[in-house]
Amino acid sequence: MATKHEQILQYIDELPIGEKISVRQIAKALAVSEGTAYRAIKDAENKGYVSTIERVGTIRIERKKKENIEKLTFAEVVNIVDG
Structure with a gap:
């Protein structure tokens, strides 16, 4: 069973x-306390479900998919630039 937050x-x-x-x-x-609702809404904001x-x-906003950006070391960047 899911928690109230979930x-x-x-x-x-x-x-x-x-x-x-x-x-x-x-x-x-949802018959929950306002404190529980507040914390869940803040979590939803952090996850991109809502915007204040x-x-x-x-x-309620459309959830944006985060692009996966690869982290490169400085040496790898130099290698790419220099070919």
Whole structure:
């Protein structure tokens, strides 16, 4: 069984893009404390599910896929540049 935190993240993930969410709304909809809802929303923001915009609120956004950038050493860069 998923934790309350995981349930909130899943709930947020299933919301339509552009949907405005609030701590109180999440807490009431899922019968959790506002503290739990707040922490889950902050986690969702860190994971790219939502964005908090000043004077607008927290909005469900499309999750961006992070590009995997390869880390190269200085010697490898020199080798690539010099051919």
